[in-house]
Amino acid sequence: MRLYNKIFIFFILLSGGVIFNACDDRLDLEPLYAQDADSYFNTPEDYNRALIGAYDLMQTSYLNLWIGEIASDNAIAGGESVNDTQGLHEIESMTHNAVNNELRSVFQFNYAGVTRTNYLFINQDNIDFAGKEVLFGEAHFLRAYYYFQLVKYFGDVPLIIDRFLGADEVNTIGRTPAAEVYAQIESDLLQASESLEWTVSVEGRVTKGAALALLGRVYLYQDKFQEASEVLERVIMEGPYSLITTTTSEEYADLFSVNQEGNSESVFEIQYSGQEGGSYDCIVCLEGFAAVGFQGIRQYDGPVYGDGNSYNLPTADLYNAFDAADIRQDGTVLNLDEFISEQPNPDEISYAIGGGGHTGFYNNKYIKRLDELGLPDTDLTSPVNYRLIRLPDVYLMAAEAFNRKAGPEDAKALGYLNDVRERVGMPTLNLAGAQLTEAIWNERRLELSGEGFRFWDLVRTGRAAEEIDGFVAGRHELFPIPQIEIDLAGGNWDQNPNY
């Protein structure tokens, strides 16, 4: 090898090595046009945008609506077949256990909501700005809402507050007793109610009334009647709300329409929009209310209603629970064949029966209507808001609280009950004590069925075993912790009793 060749090789190797070492720096790339999660929260708008992320999980309320009805005596699961969203069919028949996709979703979604609110609280002290207190008031409400869902379904759940859980902590964290979780929920809601205003300029944001009403509900679920009566009465007395009188079934049902969103009975609604299309591949990504389209009439071709997936079908038991004179009967439950027979050309109207079950009844509060379609796929993109807290509910909760608290104030309780009845043209009652309690409970079913509250009402008042077929006392009050969540948390959690 001649000398210059050796020099050449040496040079190539040397320059190669030099280039290469210098070039390791070229691997230090930053993601393009992306915000880094660790250095976020620098402007007020940053906080607002993170809060929107925390609100987002409220839109998973379709599960809440379904499970609250299907688990109770109000509805069956329905759908295309018994395998169509199988978890709901198991809940319907009270055969559900620790492997259940829908229950797992509830667990996952609500913890995702908790984590998104904690993201705000972790960064609470970065900057100060006008409106920060209100913004964090909303965050307190959201965290309380998500934990209330969790404690309601699963009882003791790990309480993670103002921090992110490290992946390595998962195995060491236990289930926090429900009482402590409730204490945190109450604390969050009290803070929210102090920070928030009765009215907001932006439709959809949390208000003081929403926080107090939810707090009242939380107290009621713990049988804290005195506290409940106080906060609920504040909502009624101080809040900018008033009951709406309706005289026909159509008018009553219309309270749940897009047109009536934010009406004077509305204390808090989970907001939905029909302006974004949707896909079955990601239900949690939807901006529309999935429950409405899913509860639509299967392959229905006719006036008023759109076609849907025949989910969450009311039972005859519910339909017959109404007094025939009660406009809420047909306002709440669509008696399909009767409705069709009343149309001008009934023979031209058709629908199909799903393999998942058929009762002849449909949920008339949340159902796909032709004048409320979102963008395709319209089964997924209903613009109809979910009425999380309605004033009649607040009245009935207040009535129950005053009736059941130590030192009952039945007169007040009866007044609230009759206010609700009168506004739908039902005769007033004159009861007291346990009879009044029964009447309030019954009224809750008549006023609130189809909205996802029935199962929880039955459980918290101890009536579930007598009303729900297959309900085993001591077992079904709580849903099982999804087995996979127990496993993923290191297997240290005890399952709920008798699962």
Place this chain on the structure above:
Amino acid sequence: MKHILTLAVILLFSFVSFAQDRTVSGTVTDENNSPMPGVNIIIKGTSDGTTTDIDGNYKVNVGQESVLRFSFIGYSTVEYPVNSRSVLDVQLEPNFESLSEVVVVGYGSTTKKELTGAVVKVDGSKIEERNVPRIDQALQGQLAGVKISTNSGAPGGSSNISIRGVSTNGNNSPLIVVDGIIYEADGLNALNPNDVESINVLKDGTAGIYGVRAANGVIIIETKKGKKNTKPSLNFSGYYGVQRTAKKLDLLNATEYAILKNEAFVAGNQTPPFNNTNLGEGTDWQDLVFRDAPIQNYNLSVSGGTDKTTYNVGGSYFGQEGIVGGEKAFFERYNARVNFTTEILPKLKLTNVLLYTNEYSKTIPQGGIGSVLYNATNAYPTEPLRTDGRYSYLINVADIINPVAQLENTYNDTRVNKLVGKQELTYDITDKLSANARIGYTYSLVDFKQFNPLVWYGNGKNQNSAINENLDPRTTLIGEQVGGVLLERGASVTESRTTYLDYLFEGFVNYETQIGSLHNIKSTVGLSLNETSFQSLSGTAFNIPNNSLDLADISTNQAVSGYLNQVSSGQNVDRLNSLFLRGEYDYGKKYLFSGIIRRDGSTRFGSNNRFGYFGSLSGAWVLSDESFFNVDAIDFAKLRVSHGWSGNDRIQPYVYRANLGGEAQYVFDNTIVNGVAIGIAPNPSLQWESTQQSNIGLDLSLFNSIDIGANYFIKTTQNLLIQAQASAILGTYGPGSAPPFVNAGTVQNRGVELDFNYEFRPTDDFSLNVNYNFTYLQNEVTELPAGTDFLPGVGFGVGGNTATRFEAGFPVGYFIGFETDGIWQTAEEIASSPVVQPEAQPGDLKFVDQNGDGVISFGDNSDRTMLGSPNPDFIMGLNLNARFKGFDLTANITSVIGNEIIRNYERQQPYANQLAYNINRWTGEGSTNEYPRLTTGRTRNNEFSDFYVEDGSFVRVRNIQVGYNLPSNICERMNMTSMRIYIGSLNPFTLTKYMGYDPDISSANPLARGVDYGQYPQAKSLMGGFNIKF
């Protein structure tokens, strides 16, 4: 090394010369000077001749001008003019052609004889003869250990390539290197199979020279180059064919449908829908969507060279329409290619490769609910194609629309302009030392356009974009707080452009020396810098005038103030830095050793885990060169052993750090507002998926005509890059959020591979080549992260439970569901059964109580069991080439044995059409123990069970071709060097028990590989073609 067809001749001249008809005699010996009996000796141009006797002697009568031809199997044929000789002794050299074949191993090449790794090679001619549009399709059944299955049979559809099994729940694609340039598997559409010189597949640990991207094997494709000192040769070839579906599903006709539906409705306590069931055949929806479709391909190339340059320049056209959708499922490709090498200075060579591709494709909805075929198979036969002059609505079924109307309303096209190039300088500094520097680059523009007209498929159909039959557009009210604007949302157009730019800079030095006469040393050292990047911009505009395709462009939109029109963009850059070193040593070409080290740095990982070291050690022992080795039948025997470490970094970029990539949308003031949320949870310690592979192999050459390559391997992939399920309390299950990617889990693949090749060429007029390959593969997930029992795969039916899983102790993507044990025949049988099956009725499937608790539990997994696996036990390929005089015959047969397929294209709706097996349904006690009753009521028969699992084994003739080479005198008269014409057929026969369209299905999702969603089937075709050389 250059012992290709070397020849030694001993000539003894005789001074005696005869005039005519005399005798010439002699002895024929082999390379060891032993006499060879039975050697064929023919006087050229005649049929006269003789054979050698037991001592290798011969004697033959010849004329003055005669030429003698000596031939023997496995030895090179030689010819000698007799001239004036009377004694002609000949020594024949064994034909070790295959052993001296050059094999490309990455940054260098070696010969098959010296190879220490498990590398297999296919010649370009074997690719070309397949007549398929994509190189991966042409590799089907060619090589042991390389499984190619089809994701879609549509024109331009892709394949799933797996080398030595599926090794991860993530990306299983091998690395593809074309002339040194990195390709992605989805970019294979750009390559013309006719441009391929050879394909080399690195299967074992020696692929580690490509380090972090080698874990799934490496496919090295070399394109055709010119040869030095050859005259220009012009090659023109082409074919034209007609394709047709190989199969139609056996569905119910109108009469059968009506009878069965009546029965099902009655069983479901509903009114039977048909008063008259005598409805004839009805509409055959499959007939309406399947059609004959053309396929064609033309290639023109010129190649040649001088003593300083070589060139190979060509162009090609390929066009294919679909058997479903015709010109709406279309793929077309124009290719231009230049391979040019020149010595710009003495010893300094410049290699240029330039490949330009223009692709134009259109697709139709395929593979699942909403696809044209799914609609055609589930549409009911009692509905005519048209009603009242418009396409009928199929109103009785949800989610299923008129497939013909659907095709008509499908408008999209994708145009790809792609330039791939390489400039490489090779400097032969000395005989022993050479240096290479090259830059490779890929620039491609992908333009996509889709027109969504206002359509109405009938009431309640999700695909409707209009609100009624009059095609009135939907309207949306926005900004109602500020007065409000009512917006139409009419026909829309989406356009997007994505620009890809990749570059690769590589420099490496090869050094080769011999110490003494026996010690050979080779080494390669180099570096590689790689960047891949893309930018994309897309927009959707609404309200296209007149709902018209002619005006379908973003520029024409009539939307008020552009509301609702949407734009988005995306971009990313990834880089890879690599250093590599390979050292090889052999002792007398008998004992060979090779070692590889590679260091990679990838931007896919955080700075703490960015760099990884990979490599391999391999060795080979040429047994047949040992003096003690004395087996006459075995010409060559080599034992190979290798062990290697390689990696896989194919995950989304920047998942190691926390990004605000989550979806955060809510509605305020009736308007969707956007916020932020953490996306995929970060994992700063994320690192390579790592594969360790051991291989032991044997190469044999027998009887000078048979080559065998055998391998046994164990490949273990650890630290899989998976998104394992995470505890919900970490909060990672919001929209757009996801659990972190983690390194967890282990998959093992073990297998045996056999490549067998037999050459038989008894005379000049006849030759036969038989190539057979065999793969046995065992695939198992051996470990999952703690707390994770399994990773769920895909669901069965609509909203049904997970049917496939990634679970320790089972193959990747195995099927889990209920095992059946016939049909419940009577109510008494159900009542008296020790096993309680909730809701069971006579005629229902009888499920097996796996956990023995006396109850079939639908609500948990206790009675679900393994029902099958998408992984075959055996894969085989048989490739035949025979030639007799001017005629030739080619046949390629592939076979996949022992896998199962989930039949997941039947829609369980009351009015959906059904497969004809339902005619054999249970109708009463003893009617059948196989097919359940039909009902529209509640039934558990639709639970995922082995009733929906079928044997997916098949044997398929992929290609059969008969050709004729025109005699050379005719060619000469036409000024051609050669001309071959042929007729052929692709996929003419398939032997399978599988009921669906095509058992050769797959998916890019490792857990959906065995699930048939009514995939677009591969066509069978009949074609004619030609190949002319000037």
